[in-house]
Amino acid sequence: xxxxxxxxxxxxxxxxxxxxxxxxxxxxxxxxxxxxxxxxxxxxxxxxxxxxxxxxxxxxxxxxxxxxxxxxxxxxxxxxxxxxxxxxxxxxxxxxxxxxxxxxxxxxxxxxxxxxxxxxxxxxxxxxxxxxxxxxxxxxxxxxxxxxxxxx
Numbered sequence: 001x002x003x004x005x006x007x008x009x010x011x012x013x014x015x016x017x018x019x020x021x022x023x024x025x026x027x028x029x030x031x032x033x034x035x036x037x038x039x040x041x042x043x044x045x046x047x048x049x050x051x052x053x054x055x056x057x058x059x060x061x062x063x064x065x066x067x068x069x070x071x072x073x074x075x076x077x078x079x080x081x082x083x084x085x086x087x088x089x090x091x092x093x094x095x096x097x098x099x100x101x102x103x104x105x106x107x108x109x110x111x112x113x114x115x116x117x118x119x120x121x122x123x124x125x126x127x128x129x130x131x132x133x134x135x136x137x138x139x140x141x142x143x144x145x146x147x148x149x150x151x152x
Contacts, residue, residue, distance in 0.1 A: 018056050025049050079127060081144060086114075086125065097125075099148040112145060 029049050071077070075091030085098040102125065103117025110130065116123030129138055 022052050022056055025052055081141060102149060105145045105149050112141065
């Protein structure tokens with residue numbers, strides 16, 4: 001989720017707006033505190049500020065939990081990546097996707113993430129590196145992804 005938010009224009013915008021909202025609320029609260037003193041700031045303002053901060057932290061966590069619950073519902077996944085595209089087979093779902101569906105990829109420490117080219121980056125495929133058979137498979141997968149997504 002973190003990679004998706006960082007690399008989609010809408011995700012970056014939403015995250016920036018949330019941080020700016022928290023910063024504005026903090027600035028207003030601090031200014032009110034400095035001008036009027038500790039007693040002037042009502043308990044409601046502090047509760048609202050705390051809730052806004054917790055919401056900012058919890059949004060990604062809740063989204064990740066929902067995605068994890070969906071993946072658990074589908075069951076164990078087997079993914080095959082080849083020249084034709086990406087095929088995913090689980091206990092409840094089978095899918096074949098061509099390379100043209102994805103527009104870009106991001107490599108993290110533990111995963112390869114393929115994103116659709118739309119502004120929201122809604123189409124996401126996460127390929128964990130721990131699922132590879134051998135360490136050299138990571139380089140082969142990287143070159144395969146780079147070759148096909150560079151053409152897209």
